[in-house]
Every structure is written in structure tokens, then in C-alpha cells.
Amino acid sequence: MLIAVLALPAGGALAGGPLLVNADGTAFAWDTTAAIDYRTDNGPLSATVTEGTARTRVQSMFNVWQNVASAAISYARAGFVNDVGAFTDGDVSTLAEFDAVEGDCGAGNQSPIVYDSDATIFIALGMDETSVIGFAGPCSIDPGAGQFVSGEAVMNGLFQDGAAAPVPDLTAAEFDATFVHEFGHFSGLDHSQINVNCASAACGTDDLAGLPTMFPFLVSQTQGVLSVDDIAWISRLYPAAGGSGFAATHGTITGTVRFSDGESHAQLVNVVARLVDNPGTGGVNESRTTAGASVSGYKFRFFNGNPINDPAGDSFGTQTPSHIGLYEISLPPGNYMIEAETVDAQFSEGSSVGGPIRIEMPGTAPAPIGPINVTAGATSSGNDVTLIGTDPRFDQFEGP
Numbered sequence: 001m002l003i004a005v006l007a008l009p010a011g012g013a014l015a016g017g018p019l020l021v022n023a024d025g026t027a028f029a030w031d032t033t034a035a036i037d038y039r040t041d042n043g044p045l046s047a048t049v050t051e052g053t054a055r056t057r058v059q060s061m062f063n064v065w066q067n068v069a070s071a072a073i074s075y076a077r078a079g080f081v082n083d084v085g086a087f088t089d090g091d092v093s094t095l096a097e098f099d100a101v102e103g104d105c106g107a108g109n110q111s112p113i114v115y116d117s118d119a120t121i122f123i124a125l126g127m128d129e130t131s132v133i134g135f136a137g138p139c140s141i142d143p144g145a146g147q148f149v150s151g152e153a154v155m156n157g158l159f160q161d162g163a164a165a166p167v168p169d170l171t172a173a174e175f176d177a178t179f180v181h182e183f184g185h186f187s188g189l190d191h192s193q194i195n196v197n198c199a200s201a202a203c204g205t206d207d208l209a210g211l212p213t214m215f216p217f218l219v220s221q222t223q224g225v226l227s228v229d230d231i232a233w234i235s236r237l238y239p240a241a242g243g244s245g246f247a248a249t250h251g252t253i254t255g256t257v258r259f260s261d262g263e264s265h266a267q268l269v270n271v272v273a274r275l276v277d278n279p280g281t282g283g284v285n286e287s288r289t290t291a292g293a294s295v296s297g298y299k300f301r302f303f304n305g306n307p308i309n310d311p312a313g314d315s316f317g318t319q320t321p322s323h324i325g326l327y328e329i330s331l332p333p334g335n336y337m338i339e340a341e342t343v344d345a346q347f348s349e350g351s352s353v354g355g356p357i358r359i360e361m362p363g364t365a366p367a368p369i370g371p372i373n374v375t376a377g378a379t380s381s382g383n384d385v386t387l388i389g390t391d392p393r394f395d396q397f398e399g400p
Contacts, residue, residue, distance in 0.1 A: 017233050017294055017328070019137065019190045022146040025299045025318040028138070029188050029237050030148045035076035036187075038062070038151075041115040042080040043091025046157030051115075054155075057176055058113055064180045064213075064226060065187055069244040070235040073187060081112045093117065095124035098154075105139035108149040111186075117157035130167040133159055133175070133218065135350065136182035143315060151186045155179060170218075177213070177224030184214050184230065188237055191216045191353045192229050193270045194293045196344050206288040216351035229292045232330040251333060251374040255383035256325045257296040257340060259390040260363060265325030266387060267297035268359045270343050273329045273336040276371050287337070294327040295343070295354030302355055337370035340385045363390035 018027030030036050038058075045054035055077070062075040081092060085100035092101055092114045098121045101112050116122055119129035127135075136153035159170045159178075170178070192212040197203055198219045203211070208220050212227045226234075232250055239246035253273050257266040275290035301317035317323075329338075342361035347353045366388055372380050 017190055017192070017298055018237060019185060019188045020141070021299050021317045022143060023301075023315055023318060024146070025320065025323060026146050027188065027237055028141060028146055028148055030073070031145075032073050032238055035074040036111070037076055037078040038111045038113055038186075039078050039081045040113045041090075041092050043093060043115055044117050044157070045115040045155060046117050046159075046161040048162040049157070049160050054115055057172075058179070061176055061179045061183050064224065065183060065234055068226065068231055068234055070231065070240050070246045070249045071238045072240040072245075073234065073238040078110075081114070082110050084109075093120060095121060098124075102139065102152060105150045105152050108140035111139070111150045112152050114152065114154045115157055116154055118161070119156050119158045121154060122156050129156060129158055132156060132350075133170070133178045134182050136179075136185045138186075138188070148188060153179065153182050153186055171221060173221035173224060174218065177221050178218050180224050180226075181213050181215075181218070184234070187234065189214050189230075189233055191347065191351065192233070192293050193341075193343060193347065193353045194227070194229055194272055194291050195288060196341070199344055199346055204288075206285040209289040210291050212293075216347045216353060228290050228332065232292050232332075236330050246330075247377040249332060249376060250330045251376050252328055252330045252379045253336065253338065253372055253374060253383055254326065254328045254379060254381045255338070255385060257327060257385045257387065258325060259387055259393065261390075261393055262386050264393050265297070266362060266390075267300065267325060268343060268354055268357075269296040269325075269327075269361050269385075269387075270294075270341050270353065271296060271327040271329065271338060271385065272341065273331060273338045273372070274368075275331075276335040276337060290332070290334070292329040292331045294329045296325045296327045297323065298328075298354060299323040299326060302357070331374050333374050333376050335371040335373055337368040338372065338383060338385065339368045340365040340387065361387070363387040 020028040040055050044050050066074050084104040087097040087100040122129040134155045138148045138151045140149040142149050158167050160175055192214040195207045195211050198211050208222045213223045213230045235246040257269045272293045274287040277286045299318050300323040301319055343353045343358050348358050
């Protein structure tokens with residue numbers, strides 16, 4: 001079984017679906033009135049993959065997202081990475097050059113796609129060059145507009161260098177699937193946990209079909225093809241109009257995850273909605289192939305600060321009480337069952353799902369709830385999940 005790490009840049013995700021949520025509860029997204037410009041490295045991807053071949057492959061990876069009919073997002077190569085500071089030779093190959101280019105990205109001036117042909121940059125950044133294939137995400141944002149201004153991606157060429165050491169190569173399809181994932185981060189998507197059994201054991205054809213491209217680990221080259229969940233989230237973030245657009249092809253299930261008291265809201269619980277299986281589909285288990293997910297409380301601010309050493313907290317996410325424990329899952333029409341689960345212990349730091357920290361789900365999950373009918377353009381609300389056997393809250397022992 002293939003398991004490799006797919007990472008976010010430092011800072012990680014602050015949501016669960018969208019990568020970042022603004023103070024008003026809207027997801028950060030690119031301005032898509034024009035194509036999103038990116039620039040590619042003018043050096044080789046690896047000892048065996050030329051710049052020209054890499055450039056063509058990068059365009060194909062972006063096209064996977066651009067070709068989603070229910071989403072309105074496009075990308076355009078603007079040329080090679082611009083010279084800046086210590087970077088003047090076209091090939092981003094040292095830490096000093098990368099720092100200069102990333103700094104320019106941070107200033108909102110360009111969105112570089114960097115080829116680290118021998119993992120020099122990964123090693124200098126303290127990453128495990130034998131397990132981290134790449135990372136990507138925003139460099140600069142405009143909080144006032146709720147928009148990404150620039151972004152980056154860095155590719156580890158050791159996985160395509162034709163040598164067995166220090167790490168065996170991935171196939172071209174596996175490597176490209178990795179960067180379809182990373183360009184999902186570039187576009188504003190967080191990791192997603194569906195069919196989590198695939199992270200630690202072999203999984204079958206149906207599990208792989210439902211496994212998100214935005215799953216934290218690369219399990220199979222099939223992740224280069226978007227799942228139902230990937231299509232729903234990119235379309236929700238960048239909804240296309242018309243008969244093939246988001247509102248015409250997707251509906252939404254919402255609810256709140258609560259502790260056993262039925263009142264207190266539970267944060268950072270993964271909620272999965274699965275299509276009710278139709279036995280007449282020729283042996284395909286639709287509950288495994290057709291599913292979407294959301295982390296409870298994904299819109300709510302994780303770090304609210306305190307009056308002693310962090311009065312400001314951070315500015316990502318809302319402080320609206322109704323967003324605590326809230327989940328929202330968009331899906332194609334059909335009947336679905338919803339289930340709750342803990343975020344897997346393997347998914348932390350750069351592989352996080354739903355937030356910069358991981359919290360074990362309190363208590364145990366109830367039996368799947370439903371069926372819930374999803375209708376295009378409509379929202380089915382109030383589908384709450386009450387966890388079983390959680391500890392009592394302190395204030396139930398307080399006097400009136």
C-alpha cells in the first residue's frame with residue numbers, strides 16, 4: 001500500500017473544507033473575474049524531468065480543477081518565476097533563492113511553482129525529504145476582500161529523479177495526483193477525511209473511488225481524479241451558474257454536533273454524509289463512492305485570545321455562537337446517511353484536517369442518522385448529531 005505525506009505550508013489549515021474562513025464566516029477565495037496567474041520555475045523538476053515536461057504536467061494538474069463543470073475557476077501560466085533579490089538565475093535551487101521568491105509571493109507580487117530537483121530546499125526547511133512530496137497554499141491574503149492575493153507550491157524532485165535512493169520514485173501518475181492535491185490547497189481547500197480506513201489499511205475499489213483528492217495522504221494514483229467531495233467543495237467555493245452550475249447540481253445538509261446533554265456544541269468532529277446504497281448498481285457500494293464531509297465548527301474562530309497574554313487572538317473565523325459545532329456538507333441530489341467520527345490521530349500539523357490542532361471526539365458516535373433527502377439548490381438543516389457518553393458539563397452542577 002502506498003502512503004505518502006501531503007503537506008500544507010507553515011500555519012496550516014484553519015477550517016475544514018475551505019482553507020481559511022474570514023471573520024464574517026465567508027471562505028477566503030481567489031478573485032476569479034480573470035484567470036489565476038501562476039509562474040513556473042525555469043529549472044528541471046528532477047534529474048530526469050525537464051522544465052518543459054514539468055510545465056506541461058503542471059498545466060494538466062491545474063486543469064483537473066479548472067475542468068469541474070459546476071465550478072467557475074481558471075488558471076493561466078504568466079511565465080517563469082520573476083527575478084527578485086538573491087534569485088537571478090531562473091532556477092530556484094537554494095534556500096536563499098527560495099526565501100527571496102517566497103518573500104515576493106508574500107508581498108503579493110507573484111505565485112511561484114517551484115521545482116526542488118534534489119530536495120535541497122526541503123532539507124533546508126527541516127522537512128523529511130523522504131516522505132514529504134510537496135506543499136502548497138496561499139502566500140498573501142486580503143482580509144478586507146476575503147481573497148487570496150498570491151500562492152505557492154513546491155515540488156520535491158527526489159520522487160521523480162529515476163533513482164531508488166534515498167527514496168524510490170513515484171510513478172508520474174502518483175506524483176501528479178499529489179500536486180493536483182497541492183493545487184487544491186493553492187485554490188483554497190483544506191484536507192478532507194472520508195474513507196479514513198485507507199490511511200492505515202488496504203482499501204478496495206469503492207473506497208478508492210470515494211477517497212478525496214484532498215485526503216491528507218497519497219494512497220493511490222486514483223486521487224488524481226476528483227471525488228464527489230472535492231467537486232462539491234471547489235464548486236461551493238467558486239460556484240458556476242447555469243444548468244451545470246453549483247446550485248443546479250448540489251444541495252446541502254447542515255446541522256450541529258453536540259455533547260450528550262444535547263446543548264453544548266462539540267468542535268472538530270468529522271461528519272461524513274454517505275449516499276444510501278442502491279443494490280441495483282451492479283455491486284458498487286455507493287455509500288463508499290459517493291460521500292462528502294465537513295468538520296464541526298469549521299467556521300468558528302479557533303483562537304479567541306485571552307486578556308493576559310493574547311488579547312487579540314486571531315482574525316480567522318467567526319465569533320458567532322451558532323457556528324460552534326456547525327457542519328455543512330454539499331452533495332449531489334439523493335438520500336444520504338450522516339455519521340460522526342474523530343479526526344484520525346495521524347492527521348496533524350501539515351496533514352491536519354479541520355484545524356491547527358486535533359481534538360479527540362468526546363464520547364462515542366451515535367448510529368448513522370437519516371436518510372436525509374438532498375435536493376439541488378436547497379438546504380436540509382437541523383440534522384444534529386448528539387454524541388453518546390460524553391462527560392457532563394460543569395455548569396449543570398451550578399446553582400440557579
